[in-house]
Every structure is written in structure tokens, then in C-alpha cells.
Amino acid sequence: MSILTNFDSEYEGSPAVRLQTLRQHEDLRIALEGEGHSYRTKIVPPRGRTHRRPKGRPREIVVILVREHECSADCWCGPTLDDEAEELVYVHHSLDGREREVH
Numbered sequence: 001m002s003i004l005t006n007f008d009s010e011y012e013g014s015p016a017v018r019l020q021t022l023r024q025h026e027d028l029r030i031a032l033e034g035e036g037h038s039y040r041t042k043i044v045p046p047r048g049r050t051h052r053r054p055k056g057r058p059r060e061i062v063v064i065l066v067r068e069h070e071c072s073a074d075c076w077c078g079p080t081l082d083d084e085a086e087e088l089v090y091v092h093h094s095l096d097g098r099e100r101e102v103h
């Protein structure tokens with residue numbers, strides 16, 4: 001099973017996984033690099049309360065997947081074929097709703 005199934009959360013429109021410990025981050029980092037994925041890591045305050053953080057409550061480590069589109073119908077975003085174009089055009093779907101065309 002791919003490590004990507006762990007990315008069940010979302011951060012700024014990209015698949016993300018939220019971790020509590022550096023140990024979890026280290027394990028995920030090794031797995032992601034083993035499968036050749038690009039990612040970014042951010043340390044963020046816990047969700048919920050914005051101005052007052054209860055003592056001892058850890059910040060969250062967010063690992064955000066950086067995904068490049070593939071130039072084919074097999075792309076992860078599930079591109080749709082544009083029937084009206086003269087050339088073969090797939091419309092790729094971004095995670096945040098914007099779309100882009102790849103010829």
C-alpha cells in the first residue's frame with residue numbers, strides 16, 4: 001500500500017497529514033523519500049483555539065504532499081478529455097478547484 005493513503009487531511013488545497021511527534025515525522029519522511037514523493041513540512045499551532053494554547057499541548061507537524069501533474073489521462077487528478085478541442089487536450093483538476101490544461 002502506498003504511503004499516500006496516509007494523506008487524509010488537507011492544507012491550503014493540497015493533501016496533507018498531521019503528526020504529533022518528530023518520530024512520526026521521521027518515519028513518514030523515510031517512507032515518502034523511499035517512494036520518491038516531494039513534500040513540505042510545516043509546524044503549525046493546534047487547530048481550534050487561536051489565541052490561547054493550553055500548556056503542554058503540542059504544535060502539529062503538517063506534512064504537505066507536493067504533487068506534479070502527469071501529462072496523461074492516468075494523472076492522479078483524474079483529468080477529463082476535452083471533446084471540442086482539435087488536439088488531444090486533457091483538462092487537469094487542481095486540488096483547490098482551479099483547472100489547467102495540459103496538451
Ligand SMILES: [Zn+2]
Nearest residue numbers: 069075077092
Ligand atoms: Zn493532472
